[in-house]
Amino acid sequence: MNAGKGGPGGGVPGTDAAFSALLEDSAEDLYESAPCGYLSTLMDGTIAKINATLLGWLGLSRDQVVGRMRFGDLLTVGGKLYHETHFAPLLRMQGHLGGIALEMRTATGSRLPVLVTSTVKKTDGGEPLLIRTTVFDATDRRAYEEELLRARRAADEARRQAEAERERLHEALAVLQHSLLPAALPDIPGMETACYYHTASASRLGGDFYDLFPLGGDRFAFFLGDVCGKGPQAAALTSLTRYTLRAAALHDPDPVANLSILNTVLLDRYTGDDPRYCTAVAGVLERAGDAVHVHLASGGHPPALVLRGDGRVEHLSTRGGMLIGVLPSAQFVPARTTLHPGDTLLLYTDGLTEARTGDNRELYGDEALESFAAGLAPARPRRVVEALTGLLHGFGDGLDDDTALLALGLPSRTDRTGRTDTGSTTSA
Amino acid sequence: MSILRRNNVRVTGRAAGRTVVLAHGFGCDQNMWRLVEPVLAENFRVVLFDYVGAGRSDLSAWREERYRELDGYARDVLEVCEELDLRDAVLVGHSVSAMVGVLARAAAPERIGSLVMVCPSPYYLDEDGYRGGFSAEDIDELLESLESNYLGWSAAMAPVIMGNPDRPELGEELTNSFCATDPGIARVFARTTFLSDSREDLRSVTAPTLILECEQDVIAPREVGAYVHSAIPGSRLVTLAATGHCPQLSAPEATASAISAFVSDLGR
Numbered sequence: 001m002n003a004g005k006g007g008p009g010g011g012v013p014g015t016d017a018a019f020s021a022l023l024e025d026s027a028e029d030l031y032e033s034a035p036c037g038y039l040s041t042l043m044d045g046t047i048a049k050i051n052a053t054l055l056g057w058l059g060l061s062r063d064q065v066v067g068r069m070r071f072g073d074l075l076t077v078g079g080k081l082y083h084e085t086h087f088a089p090l091l092r093m094q095g096h097l098g099g100i101a102l103e104m105r106t107a108t109g110s111r112l113p114v115l116v117t118s119t120v121k122k123t124d125g126g127e128p129l130l131i132r133t134t135v136f137d138a139t140d141r142r143a144y145e146e147e148l149l150r151a152r153r154a155a156d157e158a159r160r161q162a163e164a165e166r167e168r169l170h171e172a173l174a175v176l177q178h179s180l181l182p183a184a185l186p187d188i189p190g191m192e193t194a195c196y197y198h199t200a201s202a203s204r205l206g207g208d209f210y211d212l213f214p215l216g217g218d219r220f221a222f223f224l225g226d227v228c229g230k231g232p233q234a235a236a237l238t239s240l241t242r243y244t245l246r247a248a249a250l251h252d253p254d255p256v257a258n259l260s261i262l263n264t265v266l267l268d269r270y271t272g273d274d275p276r277y278c279t280a281v282a283g284v285l286e287r288a289g290d291a292v293h294v295h296l297a298s299g300g301h302p303p304a305l306v307l308r309g310d311g312r313v314e315h316l317s318t319r320g321g322m323l324i325g326v327l328p329s330a331q332f333v334p335a336r337t338t339l340h341p342g343d344t345l346l347l348y349t350d351g352l353t354e355a356r357t358g359d360n361r362e363l364y365g366d367e368a369l370e371s372f373a374a375g376l377a378p379a380r381p382r383r384v385v386e387a388l389t390g391l392l393h394g395f396g397d398g399l400d401d402d403t404a405l406l407a408l409g410l411p412s413r414t415d416r417t418g419r420t421d422t423g424s425t426t427s428a
Numbered sequence: 429m430s431i432l433r434r435n436n437v438r439v440t441g442r443a444a445g446r447t448v449v450l451a452h453g454f455g456c457d458q459n460m461w462r463l464v465e466p467v468l469a470e471n472f473r474v475v476l477f478d479y480v481g482a483g484r485s486d487l488s489a490w491r492e493e494r495y496r497e498l499d500g501y502a503r504d505v506l507e508v509c510e511e512l513d514l515r516d517a518v519l520v521g522h523s524v525s526a527m528v529g530v531l532a533r534a535a536a537p538e539r540i541g542s543l544v545m546v547c548p549s550p551y552y553l554d555e556d557g558y559r560g561g562f563s564a565e566d567i568d569e570l571l572e573s574l575e576s577n578y579l580g581w582s583a584a585m586a587p588v589i590m591g592n593p594d595r596p597e598l599g600e601e602l603t604n605s606f607c608a609t610d611p612g613i614a615r616v617f618a619r620t621t622f623l624s625d626s627r628e629d630l631r632s633v634t635a636p637t638l639i640l641e642c643e644q645d646v647i648a649p650r651e652v653g654a655y656v657h658s659a660i661p662g663s664r665l666v667t668l669a670a671t672g673h674c675p676q677l678s679a680p681e682a683t684a685s686a687i688s689a690f691v692s693d694l695g696r
Binding site: 043044045070072076077078079080081082084085086088089092093103 | 453454455456459460462523562566567569570572573618644646647671672673674677678
């Protein structure tokens with residue numbers, strides 16, 4: 001460029017003429033034919049001046065508008081309201097207002113989305129004199145905004161639906177979950193019971209199960225176990241297991257026979273490439289005067305513990321009992337004991353003994369549990385479950401499996417004279 | 429949260445003077461009164477507040493169930509009056525707040541002794557024998573535009589407040605607060621405002637009442653002012669030489685002196 005020589009474009013042939021042509025573009029023509037709308041209004045809104053561009057957009061003639069219409073008359077009802085309640089007050093206060101979205105009404109009745117900027121011109125004395133306004137056609141911008149709005153509404157709707165769906169699913173899960181566990185343990189005269197259940201699955205469908213129910217007369221049946229896996233598949237297996245054991249116990253109180261029936265059912269149901277199995281302790285309580293006889297059997301399950309009234313802890317060995325649902329000829333091992341006042345029988349799943357503890361993430365283990373129980377004994381069922389629940393909470397994220405606890409016991413004579421409650425406790 | 433903070437209540441003026449409560453209308457907040465407040469404050473004790481959902485009120489206190497009825501706004505007024513233990517106050521209500529004032533007065537006549545209605549309208553729809561100024565289609569279009577325009581409605585207003593070299597008094601403290609209404613709240617307030625019919629309520633007004641209207645007002649036309657005047661026995665109607673729906677901004681001196689004259693005439 002010849003920046004150093006003469007006026008703009010000096011020396012380049014043709015540009016002189018171009019700039020001359022620009023200078024011919026009078027202010028008047030620039031106003032009338034500008035690529036945006038212009039209008040000037042008195043302070044009461046009466047339109048005093050308007051350019052041809054805006055008249056063209058609106059399909060109105062100058063005579064119809066100047067001196068006859070107010071700015072508000074050019075707007076849709078919504079625009080009018082917005083103008084009266086927001087635009088005009090702000091403009092009064094600030095003397096300037098920019099980029100406000102309004103809608104104008106054209107002569108044919110159609111709407112013209114616009115962006116409006118206004119400035120108040122004041123006299124030398126500072127009195128407001130008139131309002132100058134520029135108007136930009138915002139049709140494209142409005143279409144874009146409407147797209148955004150549509151997308152947002154669609155997203156809002158989708159979110160609402162997803163939440164409703166989740167709510168329904170949650171309710172369905174709750175119903176299913178309730179079908180896996182007893183709502184409350186039954187009252188057994190003279191005995192105290194307590195239980196605890198923790199599920200590690202996000203769907204809250206667990207793979208551990210327990211139950212306690214009357215068989216008629218002085219007898220009650222109980223079981224507690226753990227199916228392989230977690231989540232919905234495990235829950236389906238849990239359900240089958242629970243109802244099979246319940247039906248079997250009502251039919252025949254022999255625990256070994258019951259586990260065998262369960263073994264047959266699982267083998268029949270889960271065949272081929274989807275083998276499913278569980279471990280369980282099942283048994284019967286039978287009242288005999290002051291004592292209760294316990295007859296149980298185990299298939300692959302950790303041994304039950306008995307916390308004696310004199311402070312000793314025994315485990316009921318059922319070594320040799322096999323996983324349920326793996327082999328057609330599986331063997332299940334029975335065990336018997338008698339509970340006297342002050343004794344508590346504890347059943348648990350391996351979520352407790354296989355929790356990871358300490359800095360080395362070591363298994364908590366059977367021995368640790370036995371010493372913990374020895375520290376507690378003698379203790380009634382509620383106290384045992386309470387203490388173990390505290391222990392489990394202490395494991396934090398080391399407890400990564402479902403866990404079930406069931407404690408059954410006879411209160412000691414001092415408990416019975418000192419306290420009257422013998423009901424069941426459910427901590428979950 | 430106390431009521432005074434919840435409703436961003438501000439008390440100014442002559443402590444010994446009669447109490448004048450200024451209630452803003454749809455679309456704005458107490459800043460609407462900024463030009464008349466100093467004049468009124470010379471003689472009266474002036475109470476300003478924002479309805480919950482407006483201005484610098486506590487937005488977390490806003491509940492649609494409450495604020496979709498004019499009663500909800502009237503409860504705001506009453507709670508502010510109770511909190512300040514006002515007696516025989518003058519309630520100045522702009523636009524829809526004039527009708528809120530009618531409800532508040534009916535509920536607590538001992539607290540609200542008289543009413544000033546600035547550009548009131550008890551009903552916006554045209555009906556047989558009544559001209560509210562809007563057709564049913566107009567109202568539909570209006571509500572629809574609120575529905576569809578909320579990008580502009582919310583986003584357009586906030587930046588406007590910033591940077592205002594001509595009026596330094598409208599400085600930072602107003603940023604993002606003045607008239608910048610949450611679009612969801614604005615929609616509910618608009619529905620309440622434009623769909624409520626308070627015509628029956630007017631007939632039971634017994635308080636001394638001043639009605640202020642503008643010569644030209646597209647939202648509350650002169651016919652509506654005349655209607656309100658005839659519906660409230662003994663009311664006084666003053667037509668201000670002003671245009672628009674907000675004479676407290678377009679004609680603050682005339683508005684303030686009309687209110688002052690009315691309040692002074694109340695005696696005591």
